[in-house]
Amino acid sequence: MRWIALLVVGIFMGVLGTTTSLSIVAQQKHYPRALMTVMDYQLRSLAPRKAVACDPEQLQARQARLTLLAGDIALATDDSAQMRSLAGDFAAALTPLSCASLDRDLARIAESCDACHQQMR
Numbered sequence: 001m002r003w004i005a006l007l008v009v010g011i012f013m014g015v016l017g018t019t020t021s022l023s024i025v026a027q028q029k030h031y032p033r034a035l036m037t038v039m040d041y042q043l044r045s046l047a048p049r050k051a052v053a054c055d056p057e058q059l060q061a062r063q064a065r066l067t068l069l070a071g072d073i074a075l076a077t078d079d080s081a082q083m084r085s086l087a088g089d090f091a092a093a094l095t096p097l098s099c100a101s102l103d104r105d106l107a108r109i110a111e112s113c114d115a116c117h118q119q120m121r
């Protein structure tokens with residue numbers, strides 16, 4: 001009788017372990033795209049909007065967020081030396097960023113996004 005109970009527990013643990021590891025694999029597959037979606041959102045929200053004055057504090061906060069996200073690109077993808085280097089280039093392209101030169105700064109950042117996409121996507 002006891003071995004049946006142990007068998008049931010064993011099967012239960014096996015199923016639990018399998019579903020947990022499968023969902024971890026699925027999350028790893030989704031993370032790069034999720035990260036890029038957030039980066040895309042952050043970049044878009046930096047774009048100047050009509051009738052809304054540029055707020056330097058907001059700008060710095062978003063820049064800090066993008067820098068943080070840039071640090072996750074290599075880990076979220078293949079973690080190759082080339083990816084790390086391109087992610088580093090991207091992080092460097094995030095500065096300087098100021099209201100006075102916003103259009104130019106945003107163009108430079110967008111170019112850096114594309115530079116990586118052209119090679120790694």
Ligand code: HEC
Nearest residue numbers: 032033036039040043073086087090112113116117120121
């Ligand atoms: C260092 C490399 C790198 C940089 C920098 C980078 N990306 Fe990406 N991006 C990728 C890779 C790799 C993919 C493909 C991810 C996948 O499909 O698994 C991707 C995919 C995307 C996608 C498509 C996501 C989807 O749902 O398929 C968007 C949107 C995107 N990036 C936006 C951006 C924006 C905006 C920036 C700059 C602010 C940026 N990326 C900077 C590497 C980069």
